[in-house]
Amino acid sequence: MKEEQEERAFAEILDEIFKAEPLPIADLYRLSDMAEADAAAFWAGWTAVSDDRRQAIVRHLADIVEDNFIVDFAPIFVSSLQDAHPEVRVAALDGLWDSTDLKLIAPLTKMMQEDADVQVQAAAAGSLGHYVLLAEWGQLPERILPNLVKAMLAVYETVETAVPVRRVLLEGLGAADDPRVPDLIVEAYESGDPAMQMSAIFAMGNSADRRWSATVLGEMESPYEEMRAEAARAAGVIGNSDFVPQLAALAYDEDLAVQTAAITALGQIGGDEVQRILAEMLDDPEIEADDELLEVVEAAIEEAAMMAGDFDFGDFLFDDDDDDDDL
CATH class of the missing domain: 1.25.40 (Serine Threonine Protein Phosphatase 5, Tetratricopeptide repeat)
Structure with missing residues (x-):
């Protein structure tokens, strides 16, 4: 009786996934690691699902696996590589990115x-x-x-x-x-x-080859924000400490994408000077008022600290008074 209830429940969930408006995102997690009978039911109904709906489902599944490493939708992604609808194929490829x-x-x-x-x-x-x-x-x-x-x-x-x-x-x-x-x-x-x-x-x-350092450094001064952001990202991967002064300047660029790329790159390069620069940024009123940018700075500080072997991230975020209160 219990198995019949579970089968009926999954059938109802599938019906909602395939037809309900809006698409019930929470139910999509039931498509992970499907049992053989559930998978058979899924594929039996999948062929009748519209192109737009298949695209929406596979796209949401790809978004889920980007942040959740426990779920497994690989069978759906692999099968969808042969879907007749190109946008479904693209979504499936995105879902398999970490494969x-x-x-x-x-x-x-x-x-x-x-x-x-x-x-x-x-x-x-x-x-x-x-x-x-x-x-x-x-x-x-x-x-x-x-x-x-x-x-x-x-x-x-x-x-x-x-x-x-x-x-x-x-x-x-x-x-x-x-x-x-x-x-x-x-x-x-x-x-x-x-x-x-x-x-x-x-x-x-x-x-990650330092032969390109001069070119990347030059493009960090490009008049085009997209190029400055790309150069900042490249600088972080190459990891040359010579990039630090220019990245520190770009951390206050007028373009948010450039700022984000530069701050992230500083964290990737690391070092005492970088940790000092990032710690000072935490006290900047404009950065403190921008939750998104503040989160980027905190993540960069954490990465720089890990590279230095200093895992006490709290040292950057809490002052001495907080420590005294704990005594």
């Missing part, structure tokens, strides 16, 4: 090469770039790199490849230890195409 399943490399490569939708191609290329990064970091086997990088380079160098796809490919290839990549980065940076130039800066950061 380390090597079996996905082949279908992702095929999507990058052959999908009819540019957005899907770009998303697949981005996922493959993440595999490259993880392999270069030693979190995935190095043996995947030669064929993966070869496939990405082939698509990048194909004349017909759309610019959005080439941008994502260059950004991902930035992490690859391949002798051809630096020349591609320089070529993109000198192309005169602002979009490709920004991706070149991203790739410079992704390489």
Whole structure:
């Protein structure tokens, strides 16, 4: 009787997920780690769900896994890679972003090469770039790199490849230890195409190679806020302490995205000077009044402290009077 109630309850939940307005987000968690019978019921009803509804469901599932590492919607994402609706495929790719399943490399490569939708191609290329990064970091086997990088380079160098796809490919290839990549980065940076130039800066950061320090430092003074933000992000990944003075200035940039990127980069670089700069920012009235920016500063302080081996984050947030009160 209990099993019948559970089956009926899941059937009701599925009906709401597939049809109810608005989409019941809380019920989506029931799609994680589905039992065999529940999965069969889900797939039986899935084919009748409208394109827009499938897109909404898969997009919300992707948003959930971004913040929740316990849930597992991988079977839904993997199946949705073959969905007829391109926006569903993009959402599925986003949902699989953190996947380390090597079996996905082949279908992702095929999507990058052959999908009819540019957005899907770009998303697949981005996922493959993440595999490259993880392999270069030693979190995935190095043996995947030669064929993966070869496939990405082939698509990048194909004349017909759309610019959005080439941008994502260059950004991902930035992490690859391949002798051809630096020349591609320089070529993109000198192309005169602002979009490709920004991706070149991203790739410079992704390489974590200090050879690009002068270029990145120069772009932190760009008149364009998007480029300043991109350069600040790259500076944080490269981690050169020579960036600190310029990043400290950008931490007070008029553009919020630039500020956020610069503060985050300071935390990534770390060091005594950075910790002093960030601690002073906590006392800035404008930053204190901006909850979003204050949270970024606190996160950067925590990261800088962890890099220094100092895990007592409270030292930055509470004054001596608070300590006295505890005695």
